[in-house]
Amino acid sequence: MQLPDLIERLFAHYGYLVLLVGLPLDAIALPIPPGNTTLAYTGYLSYKGVLSLLPAVAAAWIGSILGMTVTYWLGYKLGAPLIDRYGKWLFLKPAYLEKTRRFYGKYGNRLLLFSFFVPGVRQFIGYFAGIVRVPFRTFAVYSYLGSALWVLAFVGVGYAFGEQWEIVFGWVESSLKYISLGACALLGGILLLKWRQRRLRSRLRRFERESD
Incomplete structure (x- = not known):
């Protein structure tokens, strides 16, 4: 049996369970097939009739939000206390954490x-959201909505483009990488500009005090 045939048969028999278990493992950052690929392939199998589209989307969304919820509570219950207790040894001073919380509050x-x-x-x-103690209700609203957009987008690629899904998926993945790099560069530039502005204001205030 060819490997693709084997994978397809596994999805045919256990596809929804694969999504319910595999996507939480992806969220927890275990070394399994990436979630983007899994979702696009799920859409392709729905296009072929191996899976039903709506149950597949529902299973993928539930699996995704389960994973996000687990990582949030791991960060909240385990990560935050460890940072509070040992953060100083990792140069994570309380002031830095407070600045991080304020930054998260804005963006x-x-x-x-x-x-x-x-x-x-x-x-x-x-x-990260758990460590900085984002209220769970706020986290759930935005992360669950983001999860729904993600699932619909990548399942949609596989379903809409059918036999050509791998070509389109490769283009989407490449585009997302460039967009992500650009966004990171833009964010870094904004943060650097704000840091320089704060330093300039601090120097001006110090100069004014010395002048008086």
Whole structure:
């Protein structure tokens, strides 16, 4: 039996269970096939009639939010106390954590919405939100909505493009990487500019005090 045939048969018999178990493992950052690929292939199998589209989307969404919820509570219950206790040994001073919390308060909810589309960020945003003690209700609203957008987008690629899904999927993956790099560069530039502005204001205040 060819490997693709074997995978297809596994999805035919256990496809929904694969999504319910595999996507939480992807969120926890275990070394399994990436969630983007799994979702696009799920859409393709729905196109072929191996899976039913709506149950597949539902299973994928439930699996995704289960994984995000687990990572949030791991960060909240385990990560936050460890950082509070041992953060100073890792140069994570309370002042830095407080600045991080304020930064998240400004931009974090929007990041939650789109973090699913960025491999590497998707796997750690839940831990991070738990560590900085984002209220669970806020986390759930934005992360669950972001998860729904992610699932619909990548299942849609596989379903809409059928036999050509791998070509389109490769283009989407490449585009997301460039967009992510550009966004990171833009964010880094904004943070650097704000840091320089704060230093300039601090120097001006010091100069004014010395002048008086």
